[in-house]
Amino acid sequence: MKDFLINLDRRIIFIFVAVGVILPALTTFPLPIKPTPNVRAVYDTIEEVAAQNGTVLISFDYGPGSMPEIQPMTLAVLRHCFSQNVKVVGMCLWPQAVGLVQQALDTTSKEFGAQYGTDYVFLGFKTGATSLVINMGRDFHGTFPQDLQGNTTTDLAVTKNISGLKDFDYVVCLAAGNTPDGVWIPYGQERYKFKFGIGCTAVMAPDQFPYLQSGQMNGLIGGLAGAAEYEKLINTAGTATDGMRPQSVVHLIIILFILLGNTIYFLYDRKKGGAK
């Protein structure tokens, strides 16, 4: 038994994790979801933009690999914007995001009757990242003369009065890579001083906190938990809220395994130098 526990097959842990995900997904039990100040800050800013009938630029910088985490955020933020008649301009610094964003825009615009061109515009992907953001700050129409569908941006109601990044009331970056701190903050926010908030994968979240403290971003939606908090704020439970049950159960399983592993290590195996 002692040897079995010390050299526990990792596949046994995988089975526990799989059961911990599947069983809570099949059933339902209430778990409290309390929006944190960082998530609420993004929500509140969009409410402020709604009050002044403003426009939000959302940069969707993710792909299918991070879809389970970021797509619920995309849906929640778009639902919030469309429900409050906030105009949305979408763009992508990642080419893989285009199809996912188009899907999300189609779903949410139908739900709230948002019209393309008057309520939202999708610019699609454009290469360049840093130079693209710098150029967007100076000359929006020069950088994006056309949207994804080939319409001229100077003719579309949402974009015709946008001359640069400063004209957006809020810029939100929903990202799975380094675009918030590697592109948008140094080349956009620091230079053009617009209000900036992000939604990102949980892996990225700890690295973003210094930018919150410095005020370079005013809000942060971190991972699936952040998306669930946003869903709570807009009173629309989605996949993120449903995902909190398995997430919580598996976190408990992992904590138990960490405690078990350390206990066994200290009881039996410390002097021998660990598992074989």
Added chain:
Amino acid sequence: MNRDKILFLAFLGIFAIINIYLLATNSLPTDSTGFGTIVAAGITLSLYSFLYKDNPLFKFTENLYVGVAAAYTMNQVWYTVLLADVLNPTFNLNNQTGGTNEWLLIFPVLLGIFMLTQLASDKINWLSRIAFAFVVGLGAGLAIPRTIAANVLAQMQPSMQPITADLAGFNLFVILIGVATVLIYFFYSVEHTGAVGVASKVGIWFLMISFGASFGYTIMARLSLLIGRVGFLLETWLTLQLPLF
């Protein structure tokens, strides 16, 4: 036949039986949507099969993903960059620039082509150096002032605020201690003994707590991806109406 081969064949058999059942009972439509769902489910299960052991299904799916992702990216780049920003304005293909051709765009295109000569013979691959020199020069010119402003100066500013006698002041004090001790830990010109040794040990604790926070968030992120795929398998592929109970 060894155990792995039996498991492999059993997996394929069970997957086929489940799909035949789903199609026969009209749970999945017999069109491209249903076929796409079956392919997506198969790919998901093939990738997770790596948790048992490396196997041909995993290898096939991994390579398939690389190919599909590359093709999709090429498609996006062609339509939104090369066609929209290079070919159309240069040769005025869609007649949207007032009948003029933007011939100046040929210069950046040439630089791009020069970069590809790196793959060509030794006779012409020196051309790539011109393009690389341009990229390095432009990149450094853009990045150095922006990085210093955004990632150094703007980050130092909030750490140098007056420490007040409230919770915010306490937080600031903790951050200040963390910054100072971690910097001391990475300062190798002085031997880490005495007061410097104590400070660097405190720095190690700050680093360990930071790594722990990052690891915790990483677990959350990876689990979110698993939850997303399990949700797809249960709801979209197996068409279960969740919650079951």
